[in-house]
Amino acid sequence: MKKDDIQTWLLIIFLIVLVLGLYKVYAIFNTPITGPDTKTQHKQLQNIIEDFLIKLDRTDLNSQELFELLIQNDDLKDETYKNFNLNRLNQVLQQLFFIHGVDSLPDLIIKVQNEA
Numbered sequence: 001m002k003k004d005d006i007q008t009w010l011l012i013i014f015l016i017v018l019v020l021g022l023y024k025v026y027a028i029f030n031t032p033i034t035g036p037d038t039k040t041q042h043k044q045l046q047n048i049i050e051d052f053l054i055k056l057d058r059t060d061l062n063s064q065e066l067f068e069l070l071i072q073n074d075d076l077k078d079e080t081y082k083n084f085n086l087n088r089l090n091q092v093l094q095q096l097f098f099i100h101g102v103d104s105l106p107d108l109i110i111k112v113q114n115e116a
Contacts (some may be wrong), residue, residue, distance in 0.1 A: 041080065045092050048075045053112045061105060063090055 052073060061069075067086045070076060076084055093105065100115075102108045 059106045
């Protein structure tokens with residue numbers, strides 16, 4: 001084989017590998033993931049937390065105590081909520097504060113229970 005033949009074959013192999021690599025990257029980014037999307041999961045978490053707050057008999061909780069009570073809840077033991085943590089709870093609580101027009105967790109608990 002001549003030097004030009006080797007370069008030609010290497011260029012052809014490179015182009016084939018490049019096309020396969022680009023297809024693989026395209027396939028990775030365009031395949032939908034299984035399970036609910038983030039917005040749906042966020043709405044489900046809001047509903048679970050609101051339902052939990054309606055049944056709650058204490059109003060003097062902070063977010064850490066609420067989190068410890070929530071993780072014992074059977075609704076959050078599902079594989080869908082395996083990444084539920086205190087930060088996620090605080091995000092959902094902030095959104096619930098805005099929705100219900102309150103500034104603290106005790107006020108939220110009272111407002112949700114009164115609306116139920």
